[in-house]
Amino acid sequence: GEDVEQSLFLSVREGDSSVINCTYTDSSSTYLYWYKQEPGAGLQLLTYIFSNMDMKQDQRLTVLLNKKDKHLSLRIADTQTGDSAIYFCAEFEPDKLIFGTGTRLQVFP
Amino acid sequence: DGGITQSPKYLFRKEGQNVTLSCEQNLNHDAMYWYRQDPGQGLRLIYYSQIVNDFQKGDIAEGYSVSREKKESFPLTVTSAQKNPTAFYLCASSEIPGGAFFGQGTRLTVV
Numbered sequence: 001g002e003d004v005e006q007s008l009f010l011s012v013r014e015g016d017s018s019v020i021n022c023t024y025t026d027s028s029s030t031y032l033y034w035y036k037q038e039p040g041a042g043l044q045l046l047t048y049i050f051s052n053m054d055m056k057q058d059q060r061l062t063v064l065l066n067k068k069d070k071h072l073s074l075r076i077a078d079t080q081t082g083d084s085a086i087y088f089c090a091e092f093e094p095d096k097l098i099f100g101t102g103t104r105l106q107v108f109p
Numbered sequence: 110d111g112g113i114t115q116s117p118k119y120l121f122r123k124e125g126q127n128v129t130l131s132c133e134q135n136l137n138h139d140a141m142y143w144y145r146q147d148p149g150q151g152l153r154l155i156y157y158s159q160i161v162n163d164f165q166k167g168d169i170a171e172g173y174s175v176s177r178e179k180k181e182s183f184p185l186t187v188t189s190a191q192k193n194p195t196a197f198y199l200c201a202s203s204e205i206p207g208g209a210f211f212g213q214g215t216r217l218t219v220v
Contacts, residue, residue, distance in 0.1 A: 033208045042115075042199055042211035043152075088151065090209075095159055096167070097142065097201070097209050101151040 004091055004100035011106045018076040020103045022089035025070060033090040034063065034074045037102070043088065046074070081107045112136065115200050115212035121220045122187065122194060130185045130215045132200035141183040142209065145169060146197040155198075158183055187217065195219050 004024045012018045024032070030051050035043040049056045049063045049072075056063045062075040072089055086102045113134040122128045134141065140159050144152040154167030158177040172191025177183055183202075187194045197216050203209035 031205065031208070035211075040214075040216075042213045043201075043209075045208045045210065048208050092205065095140075095165070096154060096157050097203065098154070099144070099152040 004089060004098055006087075006089060006100040006103045008101065009104050009106070011108065012079050014079060014081060014107050014109050016079055018079045018083070018105055018107075020074045020076075020087050020089075020105065022072040022074075022100050023070055024072065024089070024091045024100075026091055026093055026098075027067070027070065028093070031092040032063075032065065032072050033092070033097075034061075034072075035088045035090060035099075037086045037088065039085075046087075076105075079105075079107050081109070083107055113200060113202050113210050113212040115198075115215050117215060118213065120215055120217045122217060123220060125189045127186055127188050128217065130187070130198055130200075130217070132183045132185065132212060133181055134183075134202040134210075135181060136202055136204070136210060137180070138202035138204045138210075139180070140203045140205075140209075141177070142201045142203070143167075143173075143175065143183070143185045144199045144201065146199060146214075152199065155185065 006022050033048040034046045037043045060077045064073045084107045088102045089100045116131045142157045143155040153169050156175040158164035174186045199214050200212045201209040
C-alpha cells in the first residue's frame, strides 16, 4: 500500500538549520516533492527531486534522497520566521500524487 | 496569469444539501486532483483525472462526485451522502515532472 510518513512537529531557533524528514513506501516512485502550506492557504511547490538523484540544492533548500532506505529530507539553511508553516512531502505514483501527513515547522527568535 | 482557481473561498452547506466546488486551470495540464484536508491532518485524495471524460476514485471518494467535461475544469460535488463534509478542500493540476500546482482552497462548513 501507499504510505508517506513525516514527524508532526519541528521547532528551531531563527538562524539555525531545519531538517524535515519523510519516509515513503513505493520504491517505484519517480519523482518526490516538497510543498509548503501557510495558514488557510493552498500548497506551494518548493522543490522536487528525480529518483535517480541523491541530492538537489536550490538556494537555502537542500533535498537529500536515500532510495535504499526510502528516506527523503529537506534542509532549510538559515531558517527565518517566514519559514514557519506546514511542510509536506509527496511521491508521484504512476497516476497520482500521495502526500505525507505534514510537519509543522515553528521558528522562534 | 497562469494558475488554478478555486471558488468559492468559503461555502456553507445545510444538512441534506448538495454543493458544488469549482476548480478551473489555465495551465493546460492534463491531470487534475481533489484533496480533502481536516484540521491538523494531511491531504487525502478524493478523486483524480488524467484526461478529459475520465476520472478515478481516490482513497475517500464516498459521498463525492466529479466530472471532467473540459480540460480546464474539474468540479467537485459534495453530496448529502457525505456525512462529515466540513473540511478544507484543495484542487490541484499537474504536468510531470513539474509537480502539482494548487488552488487556494475552499473551506466548507455544514450549518
